[in-house]
Amino acid sequence: MRKLLNTLFVTLEDAYAALDGENVVVRQGERIAGRFPLHILESIYLFSYAGASPALMGKCADMGIDLVFLSPRGRFYARTCGASRGNVLLRRTQYRIADDPVQSCRISRNFIFGKLANARAVLNRTRRDHPLRIDRETFEQASLQLRGLMEQALAETSPEALRGLEGAGATVYFRLFDEMILQNKETFFFRGRSRRPPMDPVNALLSFVYTMLGTDCASALETVGLDAYVGFLHRDRPGRTSLAQDLMEELRPCIADRFVLTLINDRVVNAGDFDTQENGAVLLTPDGRRKIQKEWHSRKQGKIVHPFLKEKIEWGLVPYVQALLLARCLRGDLDAYPPFLWK
Numbered sequence: 001m002r003k004l005l006n007t008l009f010v011t012l013e014d015a016y017a018a019l020d021g022e023n024v025v026v027r028q029g030e031r032i033a034g035r036f037p038l039h040i041l042e043s044i045y046l047f048s049y050a051g052a053s054p055a056l057m058g059k060c061a062d063m064g065i066d067l068v069f070l071s072p073r074g075r076f077y078a079r080t081c082g083a084s085r086g087n088v089l090l091r092r093t094q095y096r097i098a099d100d101p102v103q104s105c106r107i108s109r110n111f112i113f114g115k116l117a118n119a120r121a122v123l124n125r126t127r128r129d130h131p132l133r134i135d136r137e138t139f140e141q142a143s144l145q146l147r148g149l150m151e152q153a154l155a156e157t158s159p160e161a162l163r164g165l166e167g168a169g170a171t172v173y174f175r176l177f178d179e180m181i182l183q184n185k186e187t188f189f190f191r192g193r194s195r196r197p198p199m200d201p202v203n204a205l206l207s208f209v210y211t212m213l214g215t216d217c218a219s220a221l222e223t224v225g226l227d228a229y230v231g232f233l234h235r236d237r238p239g240r241t242s243l244a245q246d247l248m249e250e251l252r253p254c255i256a257d258r259f260v261l262t263l264i265n266d267r268v269v270n271a272g273d274f275d276t277q278e279n280g281a282v283l284l285t286p287d288g289r290r291k292i293q294k295e296w297h298s299r300k301q302g303k304i305v306h307p308f309l310k311e312k313i314e315w316g317l318v319p320y321v322q323a324l325l326l327a328r329c330l331r332g333d334l335d336a337y338p339p340f341l342w343k
Contacts, residue, residue, distance in 0.1 A: 004309060005324050006042040009317060010034075013072040016050040019059050041065055045223060045320065047072050068223045073297060074316060076219035087225030093330050094243075098230050105159050107329065107337050108233035112166045113153045114250025114339025119173040120146040121342050122253045126180050134179050145172045159233065166233075166249070173253070177202075180261055187271045188264045197281030201274045204282045205263065208289065209256045210248070212296055216316070217251070218244035220323035226330075247322060254342035255315065259299055268295060308338045 008024065010017060016027045024044060026034040038059065043066040046052060052067060057080050060067040069077040097103040120143050127139040149169045156162045170193075178190040181202070190202045198204040218228040218241040231242025233249070248256075263269045273288030284292070300316030313321065322340055329337040 004311060004313065004317075004321060005328070006040065007324060008036055008041055008044045009047070009320070010045065011047045011072075011314065011317075013048055014050055015046070015048045017044065017046055017048075017052040017056055017067075019053055019056040024056060038063055038065060043068065043224075045070060047074065066225070070219060070223065074216050074219050074300075074319075076222045079223070079225070090225050090327060090330060091227050094226055094230060097330065098232055098236075101159050102157065104232040105157055105162060107326075108159060108246065109153050109156050109162055110337045110339045111233060111246050111249045112162055112169075113150055114341060115166065115252065116146050116150045116153060116169045117339070118250055118253040118342050119169060120150070122180075122258060123173070123176060130182065133182055138179075139176060142172050142176055162233065177257075182265045183267055184264065184270070197277070197279070197283070199280055200282055201269075201271070202260070202264070204274060204284055205260045205269070205292070206256070208284055208292060209260055209296070210252065212293070213248050213251060213256045213319075214241065214244050217241075217247045217319045217323070220319040221247065221326075223320060224323045224327040226323065226327060247319065247326065250339045251319065251322075254340070255318070259296065263292065263295065304342075307341045307343065 010026055012026070012028060012033060014028055015033060018025050018027060020035070022038055023035050024038055024041070025032055026036075044052075044060065045068045047070050049072065051069065057067055059065075061080055067080045069079070071077065097107065123139050123143050123146070126134060127136055127143070146169055149165050149172075153162065153165050156165060174190070174193060181188050181190060188202050189200065191200070193206070194200070194203045195207060198207050221228040221241075221243055226243060228241040228244045230236060231244075231246045234240070234242035234245040236242060269288065269291065273285055273291065275283050275285055277283065300314060302315045303312050304315055304318070305312050306318070306321060308325065309321065318340060325334065326337055328334045
């Protein structure tokens with residue numbers, strides 16, 4: 001349970017939130033786990049099956065406090081809000097910016113800067129942790145290339161050119177992905193990105209984990225009142241959560257890619273977790289998916305100091321904090337969107 005950016009995150013699976021005067025009280029059975037004055041809160045995010053009392057829902061609606069219900073794993077269920085307050089103004093701002101290439105690029109370049117910076121951090125961490133198992137000079141050169149692309153991204157004003165920089169960075173980064181795979185190379189190797197369908201176990205893992213991360217980002221955006229389907233860098237496409245794709249760009253290297261590398265290098269997954277289809281596609285087995293989902297949930301419980309807030313939070317809350325920061329940027333409370341920069 002944690003309060004960040006005037007938002008109360010209740011992450012206890014069995015927590016029940018109730019009203020006590022002008023306070024929200026969080027209970028675990030008969031024990032009071034926390035008590036917070038409502039007047040200091042803008043939102044309450046409840047990652048719990050137990051839920052909240054009708055009295056608290058009504059009070060939050062009266063006070064204009066968003067009360068958001070999610071599963072313990074972060075799936076968005078619903079939000080309560082009063083008649084006098086909704087997210088129409090925030091969404092109208094989002095739509096206006098999405099229709100303006102200049103304003104869209106101003107936000108998108110920070111997404112891409114974050115992606116390039118975190119890709120560089122992944123390479124630098126590998127270079128530091130495994131200096132005798134990799135080609136240090138190659139990693140150093142790639143790090144310098146990514147640094148140069150980061151500087152270009154911050155100055156870019158064209159969405160198309162920004163997409164080109166993102167593609168160039170992905171080429172530099174994924175060229176070394178195979179070298180970061182240190183175990184079981186006969187099964188786990190990377191020759192390039194293949195998506196629909198994945199053609200090897202590593203691409204199968206990347207696609208599955210990216211899907212889970214995209215779901216978390218979409219839930220986070222819906223939680224703060226943004227439209228996950230209207231993006232700034234990724235343009236509108238039926239059925240695609242374009243803004244979630246935008247948000248997850250900066251999180252792919254440090255959350256998804258490192259998770260995949262850990263699964264392989266710690267021998268959590270093996271050849272038996274994959275099936276090869278007649279067309280050459282490689283897919284995870286049902287047991288393999290369950291194993292990875294369990295590890296993913298455990299990974300999200302780990303702690304990290306958020307680089308912008310300077311507070312310790314769970315990894316699983318990172319998409320929600322970034323969505324909050326994006327909403328504040330769109331409202332004009334922040335001069336620019338601060339990407340998540342992993343160290």
